[in-house]
């Protein structure tokens with residue numbers, strides 16, 4: 572059997588070498604890699620000459636797999652590893668947002684600000700308060716992906732300018748969402764980091780455009796995504812030319828209604844093993860409530876999070892969206908003080924950097 576295995580392996584390697592050469596030749600001619608009629612002709616030829624004892628349906632299954640794999644080999648031109656996967660024992664990736672380091676063993680950062688940019692004064696008041704605590708990453712939506720088309724959709728371009736002014740006034744960097752590939756250039760002109768929202772994690776045109784944006788990306792996990800799908804979304808951005816990606820766990824939809832979503836902290840620990848990319852946790856959209864942000868912040872940091880995101884508003888009761896989860900100034904002060912107090916004790920509790 573060992574001899575036959577060796578012959579099969581030799582044959583398969585010869586096959587994939589030919590597949591690679593054909594892939595390169597097709598690339599040179601601009602032809603697609605997959606050719607259904609050629610594959611079905613090859614399969615018919617094999618079936619008509621199968622001497623047995625291998626049954627035809629098994630032959631069909633095995634060669635289908637070989638044909639599919641050969642297209643994979645052509646498509647990936649010899650690249651067998653995801654760009655976003657961690658080489659065992661390899662270092663974490665540091666992503667620079669303006670002059671702020673995220674990941675790669677840097678102390679956890681805080682990303683905070685209102686859900687949406689609603690006006691200059693509110694943004695300025697919130698940014699000033701956060702900057703006073705040493706928070707260096709200001710968030711806020713100028714383009715808001717709302718579930719209802721009748722809900723506040725954000726201020727758009729004027730909101731971006733407000734974000735830029737407030738951040739510049741306080742030495743902060745801007746993190747804000749881009750909802751469509753057509754807006755990437757505009758948002759990249761104002762922001763230091765481009766956010767992909769949970770509803771857009773599967774928007775492959777947007778992910779590809781972000782590969783060419785020249786700005787780091789904060790990729791939020793879809794509330795429906797498995798970890799694999801999340802990593803494949805990151806791979807889209809990476810393979811389109813941008814490996815400065817920060818993953819954001821923001822809760823997934825489960826049957827539980829006590830929190831807005833279910834914060835998947837196991838995913839944080841597992842993502843830290845699976846990829847060198849920094850991972851941050853959005854406490855606001857995962858929980859949808861404020862009374863447990865402190866323990867969940869501690870848990871997120873213990874799980875290895877490189878940063879925490881939360882929504883902060885100078886007066887949440889009048890906010891145009893997410894009133895129940897935005898922290899008021901007093902709550903913001905308390906959470907930041909709590910998180911800062913934890914940081915010196917994190918070392919031993921955390922796994923991979």
Ligand code: PEP
Nearest residue numbers: 712768769770791821856
């Ligand atoms: C946000 O962070 O502003 C936001 C809309 O979050 P999510 O996409 O996770 O719902």
Ligand code: MN
Nearest residue numbers: 686882892893
């Ligand atoms: Mn929000």
